[in-house]
Amino acid sequence: MSKNILIVSQSHLSRNPRVLKEATALADNGYNVSILTAIYNNDLYQEDLELLHGTTINYQLYSDLRNVNFASIKQRLIRKIAVFILKYLKFETKSCLGYNAYGLKKRLTISTADLYIMHQELATVIGSEMLSNNDRKIAFDIEDWYSEDLLPQARKYRPIKLLKKIESISLHKGIYCSTTSNALANKLAEVYKCKPPLVIYNVFPNNNHFFNKEKEVVTPLKLFWFSQTVGEGRGIENFIKLINSTKEKVELHLLGNVSSIFRDTLKNILSQKHHMYFHETVLENELAEKISSFDIGLALELTIPPSRNYTITNKFFQYLQSGLPIIASKTVGQNEIFENLKPGFQLSQKPDLKETNLFFEWLNNPIEIIAARQRAIKAAQIYNWEIESKKLLNLVKKVLEE
The missing domain is CATH 3.40.50.2000 (Glycogen Phosphorylase B;)
Known part of the structure; x- marks a missing residue:
């Protein structure tokens, strides 16, 4: 029976080729793959669907800001309040990092998958919170060094302590962690005193x-x-x-x-x-x-x-x-x-x-x-996806067999 894999992100698929390549490689190798993400633009959403045309990947949304309605107004307001509180009161919450954070956590709490792969900041926070449930296999793809990813003037709008905390948790307790370069893998290992995450480069198929x-x-x-x-x-x-x-x-x-x-x-x-x-x-x-x-x-x-x-x-x-x-x-x-x-x-x-x-x-x-x-x-x-995808497939196969 095919294993179910849920990939969680927070942006349009057409703006995150890393997620698309990962999902496609896994689906092409017999896994039941779903992507759970947030969107905000109808043109980009149509582009997302076009990219998935002909695949078996299930595309799900936990936040949809395309239209002005009660749900989208509420989500925007909650995030705006969270950023305001962070800026002026220095109180950090996961709502600073994306829309409908608590809705995403609720959705994941009731979900069932054999493996969860968390991309980007908000999913990494919620995935780290879910690690206390020992029955779930939760992996993390650290696409960037989240706690060190913005210029100084923009950092006041970022929950830096929270990001450092979840980076440490994910690197130490995730079923596996991957990242984008040996340089970043080694630096994360040095900072957080952990095993270096597996490197899967941001490469593309040969043409x-x-x-x-x-x-x-x-x-x-x-x-x-x-x-x-x-x-x-x-x-x-x-x-x-x-x-x-x-x-x-x-x-x-x-x-x-x-x-x-x-x-x-x-x-x-x-x-x-x-x-x-x-x-x-x-x-x-x-x-x-x-x-x-x-x-x-x-x-x-x-x-x-x-x-x-x-x-x-x-x-x-x-x-x-x-x-x-x-x-x-x-x-x-x-x-x-x-x-x-x-x-x-x-x-x-x-x-x-x-x-x-x-x-x-x-x-x-x-x-x-x-x-x-x-x-x-x-x-x-x-440096191409034909080579890098094998690293991903071998890693996923290993953790699902454990």
């Missing part, structure tokens, strides 16, 4: 279509960066100031939601000899094709907050699977891939004149860029 594509290096080079939100604290401003010094023209392409104020800020920083283009977000299943149309991917990260320093983001691996060489910031996480494979050029957080000149030489050398592309394609053969 030879992109690897076999003939691409010439022509100027101006098209440099590409993407995220759900184009905003401060992502390293974009520093990179623009750096490329202003190069003599060769480049195009900077940014994909994501951006405020008019930040858009103008970036335009004012960029030298007039370069060009900047803003792109609307695309469907998840169209993103790889979009990325492949550019020349170089930008994996720009700061070392603050610490979570950014130790994780390796989705975008890094999406560039590899789309056949792009990468310009990456030096972080502990990204060093993990660059040290051996060098799929592009890695920049210090504050490059000196010598490093800057070396970077410009590389950027203006088509032979070097083509060689970096080949190394990126080689890296994609090592």
